[in-house]
Amino acid sequence: MPATVRLLLLIIVGVAVLVPAAGCGGTKKKSKKGGLTIAQQREKADKESTPDRQAAAYLRIARKQFSSGDKTGAKESAKTAFDKVSGEGEASQFAPRLVEIASFLAEAGEKKPAREAVKKAADLAGRIDDPVRRASVLAEAGGVLGDKGKGLGDAKAAKDALAEATKAAEATDERFRAEALAAVALGYTRSGLAEAASDMVGKLEEAAKALEEPRAKAEALAAAANVKAQTGKKDEAKALLDEAATAAKSVERAESKAYALLAVAAALDANGATKEALALLKEADKAANKVAEPDAMKTIVDKVRALTMALEKK
DSSP states (O other), rough: OHHHHHHHHHHTTTHHOOOOSSSOSSSOOOTTOOOOOOOHHHHHHHHSSSHHHHHHHHHHHHHHHHHHHHHHHHHOOOOOOOHHHHSSHHHHHHHHHHHHHHHHHHHTTTTHHHHHHHHHHHHHHHTTOOOOHHHHHHHHHHHHHTTTTSSSHHHHHHHHHHHHHHHHTTOOOOEEEEEEEEEHHHHHHHHHHHGGGGHHHHHHHHHHOOOSHHHHHHHHHHHHHHHHHHHTTTHHHHHHHHHHHHHHHHHHHHHHHHHHHHHHHHHHTTTOOHHHHHHHHHHHHHHHTTTTHHHHHHHHHHHHHHHHHHTTOO
């Protein structure tokens, strides 16, 4: 999944992952479908081939525990995930995983380890050769640092990370600049610092409109629209979103179309157009259900329906 979508979903849909449900996710309790116990899931996670994959598995466990009401177990699993990627390793793999862990820990109220994880991620980002990936990691780190609601609420640290992300994005090859700048734009919106993104968002618009690939174009324009919406420029945001929706609807591959429509729908809602967002989500749901690969289909269907449910409650 492209970094822009992953970050947008983190901002808009992430809360759906963390809303507690009834019951408790104890270490011996099985799921309703007779799945593995938490202890068995942890044992399986430890057998993953790399520390990064082990961390990803423990983070999945943490999310399941949190959603079942086992907040203590969720925090323990998340901290184990952090431990797995705290040593020496490939920066391009460890850094983005550390940001995911930091985001979860921050939302779960574990501010100190969250700050440690996001700082380590930002430090590692400097060792990532690919400027697009480096920009994405720093942008996501900035979002976690600045987010007052579900992050760390540290505006200064967020500005520093996002400034570095912008430098990395502007240094990318022209073919990939829109993707990198879109990630930065979303970092600014999550951190509540959209006003500081005015110069960068102009470059993003220019790069996005030059794209020919419709999914990438839709996602980049949606990211630019998010900044416009957060800074009160509703008409400018709407114009970008009209263009983004047209691009998203023209995507042929089902999975890509669903993700593009999801990105635009989230941006529409941010601009106050919730009714229009829900209409796009219906189209996204249809596309998601046409995805051939079962796991991929389940992932995107869950994301579309999570956002749909969140918007329907407004």
